[in-house]
Amino acid sequence: MRFANLVAGVAISVAVVGAAQARDQISIVGSSTVYPFATIVAEKFGQSSGFKTPVIESTGSGGGMKLFCAGVGLEHPDVTNASRAMKSKEAKLCESNGVEFQEFIVGNDGLAFANSNKADMFQISIAHIAAALAAELPGGGISNISNVSANKLKTWDQVDAFVAMRGGDKVGLPKQPISIMVPPPTSGTRDATGSLFMKAGFKKLGISGKGYKKLREDGLAIEMGENDSLIVEKLAADPSMFGIFGYSFFDQNRDKVQASMVDGVELNFDNIASYAYPGARPLFFYVKKQHVGVVPGLKEFVSEFISEKAMSMDGYLFPAGLVPLSDSDFAAQKTALGNL
């Protein structure tokens, strides 16, 4: 009989706890690229503000949007981080669930196209990256016909020849097999790869249509999880591989990997800030307006994030690899703070 009583007791307490839940902690989801910065701000916020430290999950930009737009109420997250802007589809989902949100830009980042620094550094163009990653190319990438077929480019010198055939510059790439690690589809970095490298690269190659949206699936583009450390480890172990990830990971691992020069521009702090680097992109977070004033400290947390001491050149996010916004952009975020 004791067992039965115990089980009944547990079942009741579980039901009670489930019904009477309140949250006094900010809940944040979203991009794994923004995660390192958001966690730093969260920890500082917890130490100095007297509010509890926010809980942050790294779900990828897409996964974060889905959770964020699912509805209003304490069971849904208050903030989502994103390494790309919200898509119109996601905005519609938010709207249909009655979620009102405010967008903030936290800073800039650049997509590193990197390999092990034991190998030679590549100097390539976005047209090369796009041709190496695309699922389909005109003539399969090897003949000069306009009919689109599966990408047959296997080595970098073939990519070089194809780009030259399409009227681009030959940059002299070695006869080395293509092997590129790309982020998963839920990742904002993947979306940014699509828009900054693939779409722009296809334009340079003079290929029209939506072909840039599909990455090759023949094993030469390897889809990784939301784990950038793993990509860096693999690059260090195999000098013939390339990987695509955010600037902060590159910055922390300069002793292992080097970033390729893309379109003649080096991946560094200044070139990201000036957007001279083709892979430069802004990073975002979105705040649920209805939760301001309901979840304690939400507004204060956003103010901590959008502040000189966090985001500027002298701020504490700078050493972690966040490239600060221009003065006018920063002022715009400050103004947006008033909308909460």
Next chain:
Amino acid sequence: MTDYTSLNSTERMEFIRRSLNRRHASEKRLRFYGVAAICFALGFLVVLLTTVVTNGYTALQQTEVAVELAIPVEELLDENGDIDMKKSADFNWNGLVKKAFRGYFPEVKGMMDKRMLGDLISANAGFELREELEKIGRIDTPDRLYWIKASDDVDMLMKGRMDRTIPENQRRLNDRQIAWVDDLVANENLRLVFNRAFFTKADSREPESAGILGAVVGSALALIVTVVLALPLAVMAAIYLEYFAKPGRLTDFIEVNVNNLAAVPSIVFGLLGLAVFLGFFGMPRSAPLVGGMVLALMTLPTIIIATRASIRAVPPSIRDAALGVGASPMQAAIDHVLPLAAPGILTGTIIGLAQALGETAPLIMIGMVAFIVDVPTSVTSPATALPVQIFIWSDSAERAFYERSSLAIVCLLMFLIIMNLAAVILRRKLQKKW
């Protein structure tokens, strides 16, 4: 093949000897394959363990810097001489520590240089000093030597995990910073001590103040929920299936399903938890309560199977005798069979729990894979689990998290060994021979 019956006796002997040699040889081969397989498996295990231990043991130590602090007590104390929390919250602790540290190198001027120097000590140094003093509540000796944590980069350099010989721009510390560190070492202002924070703190963004306590407590809370839910349910289900269920299609169906559930990938239970516990019942995200419930579902089949096996191992005569002297079937099962089956049930439970302790996948779905700085205090406060903490650290860019995740793996392995050992010892101690 020669027909055996057509051979004479010498030929027969010859035939048998040859076939015997062949059979002996094949037996030797089999044994060799077996030994080779074990060596192979052991080899992998040794490689795994040595990698983890060699990567992780340095995390047991932490680099500290001595600073001569002059704490301005008048800015911090109330009239009773205790620390005023409000004043303390407004006080610039980090500034105090950084200023004291810069005292070693008075020649350093200019914003950038001062920044470079400031990067050598932990960004949390001021906060940790404040925490420590607030805990004591008083400042007895305002002017004294304090040991504060060095930054993770200095820590890596001291432990030989940063290569001084590679070009300056590939290093986290430049030549000047390394020269400063060498200077501190030469004057014995830098020391390596036992890394207490690793065992007494929860997660942090600064590797030097990150620890596993939060994750260990989270794991423990989740496992308590798992035991409380899974053990009674599983034991009752097993007793019912073994003694009370009428044999038939339905019982067979349930049996097949229980056995199948034991083989379902754990992520599926996570999805179930997300849909049912979070979606339908609206339970809190990231809570050990939900984690425990999901893990309970996962371990339930394991415990049911173990319990049924150990109930079956109890001789039927025990139950028959109980029934014979007039015990009801329930009394026979609970009072007579169950105590004798207990060692087997416990072993099954512990092995099921050890499995649950190492699970990450189902916890991802219910939000237990998160950055959480506070040590959880109840089953509903946000928490992570030990394997999740390893996962999060191994995904962090800072090199110092790499050794910490290795040490956390060692800790997790130790917990698993202890649990499995307990299972073996319990079985040995409590088992009855019939």
